[in-house]
Amino acid sequence: MVAPANKIDLRTEFCGLIFPNPFVLASAPPTASGAMIKKAFKLGWGGAVIKTLKPDDMQIVDVTPRFATLKSSHGETIGFENMELVTKRPLGIWLKEIREIKSEFPDRVLIASIMADIKKESWQNLAKAAEGAGADAIELNLSCPHGMPERGIGAAVGQKPELTKLITSWVTEVAEVPVFIKLTPNVTDIEPIAEAALEGGADALSAINTVESMMGVDLDTFVPMPSVDGSSSYGGYSGMAVKPIGLRVVSQLAKWGQLPISGIGGISHWEHAVEYMLVGASNVQICTAVMLKGYGIIHDLIKGLEQYLEKKSFTSVKEIIGLSLPKIIAHSSLDRSKAMMAQVNQEWCTGCNLCVTVCEDAGYAAISGGPNKTIYIDSKKCDGCSLCTHVCRRKALNMVVNPVRKEIRG
Ligand SMILES: Cc1cc2nc3c(=O)[nH]c(=O)nc-3n(C[C@H](O)[C@H](O)[C@H](O)COP(=O)(O)O)c2cc1C
Numbered sequence: 001m002v003a004p005a006n007k008i009d010l011r012t013e014f015c016g017l018i019f020p021n022p023f024v025l026a027s028a029p030p031t032a033s034g035a036m037i038k039k040a041f042k043l044g045w046g047g048a049v050i051k052t053l054k055p056d057d058m059q060i061v062d063v064t065p066r067f068a069t070l071k072s073s074h075g076e077t078i079g080f081e082n083m084e085l086v087t088k089r090p091l092g093i094w095l096k097e098i099r100e101i102k103s104e105f106p107d108r109v110l111i112a113s114i115m116a117d118i119k120k121e122s123w124q125n126l127a128k129a130a131e132g133a134g135a136d137a138i139e140l141n142l143s144c145p146h147g148m149p150e151r152g153i154g155a156a157v158g159q160k161p162e163l164t165k166l167i168t169s170w171v172t173e174v175a176e177v178p179v180f181i182k183l184t185p186n187v188t189d190i191e192p193i194a195e196a197a198l199e200g201g202a203d204a205l206s207a208i209n210t211v212e213s214m215m216g217v218d219l220d221t222f223v224p225m226p227s228v229d230g231s232s233s234y235g236g237y238s239g240m241a242v243k244p245i246g247l248r249v250v251s252q253l254a255k256w257g258q259l260p261i262s263g264i265g266g267i268s269h270w271e272h273a274v275e276y277m278l279v280g281a282s283n284v285q286i287c288t289a290v291m292l293k294g295y296g297i298i299h300d301l302i303k304g305l306e307q308y309l310e311k312k313s314f315t316s317v318k319e320i321i322g323l324s325l326p327k328i329i330a331h332s333s334l335d336r337s338k339a340m341m342a343q344v345n346q347e348w349c350t351g352c353n354l355c356v357t358v359c360e361d362a363g364y365a366a367i368s369g370g371p372n373k374t375i376y377i378d379s380k381k382c383d384g385c386s387l388c389t390h391v392c393r394r395k396a397l398n399m400v401v402n403p404v405r406k407e408i409r410g
Pocket residue numbers: 026027028029051052080081082084085086087113141144182208209210237238239240242264265266267285286287288289
């Protein structure tokens with residue numbers, strides 16, 4: 001790879017494929033047709049995973065409505081639940097569109113997500129058809145948590161190592177392009193599933209698919225959300241709220257270290273993408289943020305990443321991949337030699353006394369309110385938990401080394 005002159009090199013290599021930038025549309029509504037993917041590519045997206053393809057004899061009827069959201073107190077959508085199934089469109093139309101997309105955008109990476117019943121022929125036919133039409137890679141959807149598991153597929157496969165290995169091996173037996181396995185976070189331990197994918201011949205892992213969830217319950221009608229004519233079902237949770245789960249899974253996979261990873265889950269800003277790369281993702285996939293704001297977020301994603309790399313004196317994306325991994329250690333190995341405590345910046349304090357309340361009711365009663373909106377922190381009582389710094393809306397509290405307590409309480 002030769003870096004473009006005077007520019008940060010945003011290109012990333014993944015299983016031998018070169019992405020012009022690490023931002024990829026995840027398999028979901030933003031990749032629901034060829035026309036949509038072309039629009040996104042025109043705006044600068046580096047790659048796209050097609051909304052999961054299925055054999056024509058698999059019946060797909062979506063429920064309406066099928067989305068529900070969790071809002072912050074400012075009205076921002078921070079969590080998103082869906083009960084949507086895979087594509088409803090005939091395979092033949094998709095194959096034509098794959099050819100068109102690849103001929104118009106040969107430099108972008110087009111990945112075909114596929115799902116079939118547990119029949120070798122169905123998986124192999126789908127993979128061969130997508131590859132024959134020009135898909136650069138195949139992603140196996142072994143991870144949809146709603147609807148499909150009732151039919152024994154989706155997450156019902158990705159929760160079982162033996163089935164994961166079997167289906168992966170069926171596809172890798174016939175595919176010449178790289179095969180990615182999209183993993184579900186709805187498992188107790190991700191490593192045996194990753195091992196099974198590796199044994200089945202996978203080239204890479206994509207993580208995470210959505211987290212099985214229930215968004216809420218309508219207190220008047222008693223129907224969980226979203227209500228489909230008075231009833232509901234479990235759905236898949238995505239958006240910003242799942243980023244901590246995605247980061248945990250991706251970092252665990254990266255520490256396992258046997259396959260490259262495409263990081264997914266709650267990426268809404270360039271900073272989130274950088275976090276995923278720091279914990280080991282070679283590129284990132286995005287769905288919910290595009291559903292909430294449109295393809296145009298690619299401009300801020302690219303600009304933000306470029307500026308960050310420049311500011312930190314990196315010249316390419318690959319230099320940051322996995323940089324945080326050595327800093328993720330066992331809990332028992334974390335430093336216990338320094339006792340920390342909270343410190344207040346009185347200029348920022350408004351005297352709301354929320355820190356006093358939470359320290360009394362859920363901490364160590366180390367904070368007391370003084371006259372003129374001042375607060376006082378008792379270094380002998382403060383246990384250094386940091387709760388007060390998280391509830392302070394003005395960021396008037398921060399953590400420093402405790403000058404009094406040298407030892408940490410046992
Ligand atoms: C409405 C909706 C439909 C989705 N459909 C698919 C799908 O067909 N295939 C798939 O592999 N993942 C599907 N996903 C999961 C996304 O690709 C992605 O893994 C997940 O939403 C987490 O990323 P995000 O937080 O950026 O949305 C869907 C997600 C949503 C919200």
